[in-house]
Structures are given as C-alpha cells and as structure tokens.
Amino acid sequence: MEGSIVLAADAAPDVPERLPLLPLDSLVVFPNVVVPLAIVTPRHVSLIDEVLQSNKTVALATLEPDREDTEDAADDPPFYDVGTLAQIVRMMKLPDGSARILVQGMLRLRLEDFQKRDEWWFARTRELETSNPEGKETEALRRAAATLFQQAVELSPLLTDDLLPVIGALPDASKLADFIASNAGFDTATKQALLAEGDVRARLEQVAELLGEEIEILRYRSEIQDRVKNRVDKTQREFWLRQQMQEIQQELGEGESGEAEQLRAEIEAAELSEAARSQAEKELARLERMSPQSAEYHVVRTYLDWLMDLPWAEAAAEPVELATARRVLNRDHYDLEKIKERVVEYLAVRKLNPRMQGPILCFVGPPGVGKTSLGRSIAEALGRKFVRISLGGVRDEAEIRGHRRTYVGALPGRIIQALKTAGVSNPVFMLDEIDKVGQGVRGDPTAALLEVLDPAQNDTFADHYLEVPFDLSKVIFIATANSLSTVPRPLLDRMEVLHLSAYTANEKFHIARRYLIPRQTEEHGLQSGQVSISAGALRRVISEYTREAGVRELERTVARLMRKAAVQLIEGDSERVRITQRNLERFLGPPRFRSEIAGRRDETGVATGLAWTPVGGEILFIEAVRMPGKGGIRLTGQLGEVMKESAQAAYSFLRSNATELEITEESFSSSDVHLHVPAGATPKDGPSAGVAMAVALASLLSGRPVRRDVAMTGEITLRGHVLPVGGIREKVIAANRAGIRKVLLPEQNRADVAEIPEEVREALEIKLIEHVDEALDAALLERAAGEAAAPIEHREFDQLAAAGAEEAA
C-alpha cells in the first residue's frame, strides 16, 4: 500500500495534503477527461519521473494569462487557485529527452499556500467542495445543456459528431457539464471559471448560457458562409452555363456565340448617353439568353443596332466664318435678304455662345420659291449636315414618334430615322410641308411635333421605340409651309415664321439668268455659250409662258428650250443656238398666257379683285348682271359664308346710299341682281373681295363702266369703310403680272406697301383708300354717252364668255 492510493471504484480518491504542481499553459483539464500532454522542460520531465515513483498523481494547475511558472513570487503565485488532481495513465520518453504523458483528471482541487522548492511548485491541496443535488431542476438544466450542445455540434465545423454518443451516455449532471466545458471550445479563462464552480447547477447554467452564445455566433457565421457560398455558386453557375450555351450553339452550327461579345464590345465603344448605355446593356443581357432562332432575338438585335447607330454625341464641326456663310447663301439664292440675314445672325450668336439652342424657323411661301433649297444652303453655310423629312400626308402620330417595340416590325419615328441618316446630333433638320400634316384616327401627329419643336422639352425627346430620351436640342429645325392656316396654333407658336413671297417678274428674270439657265445648260450637257437666251426672250418666257409664284414652271420651260436647242445642235446645222424674242415661238409654240386684262374693255358690272392663295396671289373678276325682278340678289361661284355676307353688305350699302351714287331706286326694286365669281369650281371665301364686289354692283346699277386696269382688295363694313386684309404683297405682285396699272388697297395696309418689291411699286400706281367712295371714284368711268343704266344686253354675256374662255386656255 505504501506510495499508492487506494481508490474504490465509485469513491472519490483521497487527496494528499501537499502535491507538486504541473503547470499548464492555456489548458484546463476537467475531472474524468483524458488529455495527452507533451512535457518538454527538463525540470518538468524530472517532476514526472518523481511522481511516477510514488502515487502517479499530480496537481494540474493552469497558469494565469501572461504568467510564467519560472517566476519566483511566493506571495503572488502565477496560478489560478483551482486545479485538477490528475492520474498519469501512461508515459513515454522520446529520444530527445522530452516526455509524452496521458493524464486523466480525477477531481477538482483547491490550491493554497503555493511554494517553490527545487524548481518545482508545490501547493497545499484539498478537494473543492462541490454540490451535485439530484432533482428536477438539475435534470432540466442537464437536458437543456445536452440539447444546446447537440445544436452546437451540428452547427460547428470544429466539433465532431463523435461527441454526441458520449453525451447520451452521461446521465450525471456534473460529468456532463465537465465534458461539455472541456469540449465546446470555450477559451481558457471561461474554462477555468467553470472548473472553479463547485455548484453543479450554477455550472450547468453557465454552460447553457455559453452554449447559447456560441450557437448564436455559429448560426451567424454559417449564415454569412451560406451567403458567400451562394454568391460564389451563382457566379460559377452562370459562367458554367454560358460556357455550355456556347458549346451547344457551336454544336448546332449557330456559330453566333461571338455575336454577343462583339455587340458588347460595340456597346463599349459607342458613345451612348448614360440612359442608352444601361438600356443597351440590359437588352444585351436579354439577348444572350435567347436563341438566335427566336423572333424576339432579331427584335432585340435590331433595337441594339438602332441604339448604337444613333449619333448620341457626334456633332459636326462648325468652323464656319460669317463671310463664308454669306457667300454660300448668296451663291445659291437670289435676294431673300431677310432670311439670309437671320441665318448670319444665328451664326454670330452661336460664335459668342456655343451652347445656344438651335432656332426653329418656319418658311412660309408659295411653291417653288426655294424654301427647301434654302434649308440646304443654310446647312452648308453653317457647315452642318442637312436632313429632310416630308410631313405631307403623315397622319399617324407613330410616324413622328415611332411604334412601341411590342409591335411586329416596329421602327423608330421619322425624326430618329433621319438623325441616324445624318449621323450627327446637330444637323439642319427640315420638316417639309408642315401644313399638310393630316389628322388620322391614330393620334395627332402635330401633337407629337409639339414636343419635337419645343426647345424646353426636346433635349429629352422620347421616341416610343427607343424608350430612352434623345437630345434634339442641338438640331436646327426648319419647317416649311405653303400656308399657315392649317398649322395648329400651338405648333405655330413654337416657330419663328419667315415669309417667302412670290417672285416678281424681274426677280424671276435674275433667278433664271443666274441659276436656272446655267443649271439647265449643264444638265443638258451643253457648253456655256452654245445656247444663248436673249433678255427679251427670257422676259417673254416669264410673262407669256409661265404663270406662277415660284420658278418651277420657269425652270421646266428653260429646260424645254434647252432640249429643243440640243436637237438643233446635234442635227448639226449650226454651232450655236440663239433664242431671241422673235424666234421664241419656234421653240415653245404660241404663248400660253396673256395678260388677263389685255383685250378687255372697260365694262359695267365687272370688277377686278385680288385674291391670295397658298400658291401665290391671283386676280379674279367679279361679275354682276341684272334682270327684271323684285330686288333680290343671287350669289354663285362656290362662295363661303363670309364672302356671301360680304356681298350682301356691299349690296345693302349701295342701296342705302343710292341717291349719292346716282342710282335710281327702281334699279333695286324692279330687278334681281346676280353676282358670280369665276372660276365656279374653285371654292372661295374671305372678306377681302368686299370692295371689288361693291364696285361691281355699283357699276352694274349705275351703268358706269369699271376701268379694266384697276384692281382692288379690302373688306368693307356696312357703312362703306374699308378694313385691312392680308397677302398684300402676293396680291400686288399678281396684279402686276396680270398687267394691272392701278391697285386700290386699304389705308390700314399702308405698312404692307413697304413689303412690295420696288420694281412692282414703280410699275403700278398704288392708291390707299379708307372708304368705298374712294374706290368708286377711282375705278368707275363716267357713264358712256347714250348708254342707259338699265337694260342688259346680250352682247355683255358674249363678252364674259369670251373672257372666261381665254382664261381657261
């Protein structure tokens, strides 16, 4: 029995009073736990030697943090004051002199009175008092701790499942607590605290609490790991699937696997707006998931092409000088000073403020006066590209703003299409024939144009097809129209209107000389000088072979001359062809137009009015006849309401002032009057023929003939006052063309007189009138001798019929 301790199987071993301490660094050994230890320090190896000779037990004492057992501090020993009595179960010496031991914890020790002797620490020891009460509370705590530990093992990658069967085999609360404390991965200080806790319930509670925290941490950790793993998995999966897809596509011979990549590179390279780029990338991602066979694929593909083809950023350079711009404008167009000046002004401002928005101009004028070609030269003068779309007949809003992509074969609107053609974001953009935009059942195209033409909105023009806004603010818009009457007010409001009026004969002459003849000469392959047109011949062409506001017909007629001349040259009679006033008819045949008043006599009941049409001014004859009746008046010639009322007013005015006008009352009461305005097939309306109708009726009723070379325009009131009318310039030019000598205009149109070309003003006498009386004075001749005011002769009808025939020719 000497040197050994006797232990009953289930009894606690006796504790020797004083035991050597085996110091443990960062390690706590619990009762019943078996731990392998490496003993390296020679003095500890010899301590083990010593212990093995006696009872093979040793006190395991854990060092306090950052303390060494070499410290010689008896009053402040470096150990915790609770340790473990341990049995050395096995030992083995290694060749290097160190030892490995296997120790089994036996019970808790209270360590007191530490002493250091011969390099070894000793302490007085006694068993730590423990309480291990049986009972429901202890059992509940035990089960809770066991369950928590199971959860911890399941969650923790460090705790192996091997631990679980042991838990099941430990019905003893104290042993369970120690087992968990030893294996749950707590830190050293925690373990030491659990070792020092003698009360089993308190120890179990602590263990349960610690396990709870540990589980929280483990859960959180595994969540984070899952998330990270998910992310990695997703990326890998996507990569793998893409790879597969490429393989499959190659296998199927679709071979377009590179297309997405190529598109991606193109998108990278394209200068897209930010919105457009994100849209493009989104669509590309969709595209990549599609089969190239699917219909949708091509829709997306086309869409991407559109996006990339649009000039999001490119702006044509504008190095143009004012002088250059002026030269270009003058080279291409005769006169039109106001418009040329406007363009030069824009250029000047643009030089001072490069961010200025493009103006929105609207050229209004008759056909053939050069609106479209003016746009072209403005573009050239500004050094910009020119694009043009014709709005004539556009009836669908979608033509302006495009169709949504949901529709089969959807395309962007014409605006975007034209910009793609231009390839720059700042072209001169011509909206031709804006007055001929129709209105259909599918929305109002003019409403869509409102957005395009509003500088405040058009920097984010939204095309239905594109879906991303496009900046139109750098575009210079030029609209053209023949008439403003059909252009909606809000649209008109957004534009700066510039009128181009009809050309006078003289202007036409210069235009022909400078532009038309050289151009046609070249187009017909003739050398300059081979064909010459004399000035006289040209003037005859203008006045006798054409009748128009613009110069289109004139150009065609010049072309006709060139063709005929070409035949002569080829047939080889002469080297040169001269076209003169005298031989003109050999080329063009007899004159097609005559002065409308030439050959007319001064007649009663026929007055010459002036009309304005979208294609220029015209003269029109207002005819009145009288027949036996009861004072009624008939109005014919497709007259509108306004014009009819105007005629009624003129008639009433004359009847109320019959005495002053030397008209007998019988003229009214015993006859009916018929007023007609040829040509009967053309609808007419407006108040501006009031003066002319009054003159025609006055002439008819008073029997005084109307001077054939006087034309007039103006609205009349019931009192005979003359009100202003529009289109003065066009009307006067038309009057001049028709051979009129004197024109009567409302006094209130005085300002418009300045607009009339000088050559016309010089050729005509212009009289401004305030009252119908003045018109009557100026237009009516004295009653022809012997000619009564009354009866209507058949002769007059013949005369009128002859005049009508002439006009139709």
Next chain:
Amino acid sequence: MDPLLDEFFGHARVAYAGTPAWRPPTDVWETDDVIHVVMAISGMSAGEIEIELEADILVISGVRRDLTTGTRHYHAMEIQVGPFERVIRLNRSVAAERIEARYEAGCLRVVLPKAPSPPAGARRVPVR
C-alpha cells in the same frame, strides 16, 4: 506524428473516461450453450477480483496495485493501476448458479451457461 505516439494516443479521439476506474481489455464470445468472458488482468490474485451478476449485466471490478516498487526511473509506463471496472451486458439469460470463474496466468476466465430464464436478484460469483 510519430507512429509510436499515434498508437499511444491515437485511439483517444474523444478523450473522456467517464469514471476514474480504468477498463482492462476483455473478450466476450459465445458457443451454442455457453458465453465466455475473458479479461486480461495480470498481476492480481483470485481473491482480489469481484464478479457480480444482476439480471443480464455482468460487472467485473477490482483494484490493481502497482506492479513495480522501489526507486525507479521510468522510460515508459503503460500498465494501468488502480481501480478498474468492466460492465458487460450479456443480452442473454444465463444460469447464475452455474457460472464458473477462474483466474489463471494473468487471465480471468468466466463461463456462463445459457438458461431459458434470467435469474432473480443479484448474485456474486466467487473466483477460483
């Protein structure tokens, strides 16, 4: 790790003894009518080993004293001393009154004849 150490410590992955008593290596096998239990427990005498049977649970226990004495210097120490105990569940009814136990040449041999019904109460088996 050194293969020797591996053998030495390797089996103790879950290093928990459960009780302070150690467990001597034991074989249990059976024939048609007998169950054999053989325990390698050297350095004992027959009277120092206790065998008890309660129902089908056989408990063998004892205390092995240190086999070496005097001043010594260990190079290896593997023989466990102190209290030991094996608890063996037989899963069979045995005839308790006919159990024979013999200690010979460092081995304890227990022969347990099978029986149709388990014995009532606990019974100590003397070792010869």
